[in-house]
Amino acid sequence: MVLAFAVSALVAIALISDMVAPRLLESWSRYRARRQRVPELSLDPGRDRRAEQTARELLRSCVGEEEWAMYRDLGLIRVWGRFPRAHSGGEYAYLIYPHRPIVAYEPQTGRLLGEYCVEFPDETRPYGSARLPDSDDVLAKWMVLTGDEPRLLADSNMHLPGRQHDVSAVTRDLWRLSRWEQSRMREITAGDRLPTG
Amino acid sequence: MKPGHGEVVIAEGDVELPQDEARLVAEFRHQLDAGLWAAVPVAQGDGRREAKMVRAFEDVPRDAERVIFFPRAAGG
Numbered sequence: 001m002v003l004a005f006a007v008s009a010l011v012a013i014a015l016i017s018d019m020v021a022p023r024l025l026e027s028w029s030r031y032r033a034r035r036q037r038v039p040e041l042s043l044d045p046g047r048d049r050r051a052e053q054t055a056r057e058l059l060r061s062c063v064g065e066e067e068w069a070m071y072r073d074l075g076l077i078r079v080w081g082r083f084p085r086a087h088s089g090g091e092y093a094y095l096i097y098p099h100r101p102i103v104a105y106e107p108q109t110g111r112l113l114g115e116y117c118v119e120f121p122d123e124t125r126p127y128g129s130a131r132l133p134d135s136d137d138v139l140a141k142w143m144v145l146t147g148d149e150p151r152l153l154a155d156s157n158m159h160l161p162g163r164q165h166d167v168s169a170v171t172r173d174l175w176r177l178s179r180w181e182q183s184r185m186r187e188i189t190a191g192d193r194l195p196t197g
Numbered sequence: 198m199k200p201g202h203g204e205v206v207i208a209e210g211d212v213e214l215p216q217d218e219a220r221l222v223a224e225f226r227h228q229l230d231a232g233l234w235a236a237v238p239v240a241q242g243d244g245r246r247e248a249k250m251v252r253a254f255e256d257v258p259r260d261a262e263r264v265i266f267f268p269r270a271a272g273g
Contacts, residue, residue, distance in 0.1 A: 062238040064246040117273035143236040143248035157272035
């Protein structure tokens with residue numbers, strides 16, 4: 001009688017433990033997890049902004065006064081091409097945008113010639129990103145375009161206009177640029193006429 | 198130029214001082230060996246600004262104020 005009772009009790013305990021044990025283990029895991037230290041993420045929301053500010057100062061100190069004003073007012077920099085033969089013999093120029101392809105165009109006609117897709121990735125990723133601040137990206141493009149244009153063209157992927165840029169937006173940028181230049185010219189002319197006495 | 202940081206000063210010195218020049222040369226080579234490109238912003242006689250890409254320390258103008266290192270270009 002006692003033996004039968006003991007066996008029944010063991011079976012009951014085994015069945016109950018089969019149902020309860022997983023829940024107990026899960027509860028224990030949850031308890032331990034709450035006590036574990038969660039690694040802190042060192043997010044600094046101002047880091048990119050400070051980096052961009054530093055990059056803008058560097059850009060300003062490197063490019064000419066006109067290019068800086070152009071970038072400040074329009075968000076782009078125009079660089080004149082130096083190898084007329086490269087683009088059907090005519091005068092041509094580039095528009096440099098931050099983190100977007102460089103656009104080649106004919107200033108006389110406004111015709112877009114192509115997009116040069118180029119990046120300057122820092123593969124060491126010292127700060128968790130390979131992306132330069134916007135103004136550093138513009139400066140890097142400006143330095144290579146003015147210092148070694150053929151090298152930049154060779155290292156970039158060329159596409160027809162409209163691949164990544166909206167053609168109508170670039171056309172509008174060219175219009176904004178021409179208006180900006182006219183306004184700037186008027187200011188310079190007016191400055192020259194100011195009485196100096 | 199560094200992602201997330203902008204401009205970082207790597208080394209400073211006077212090229213007219215031998216010990217400074219040796220240090221600058223070593224740092225220049227270290228940066229190029231790390232795969233970076235180097236450029237020197239210069240002003241032309243007419244006031245126009247442009248950059249001079251340099252591949253050796255000897256190419257850096259003696260009166261250059263700075264050399265800028267930046268990641269090399271890659272097709273995007």
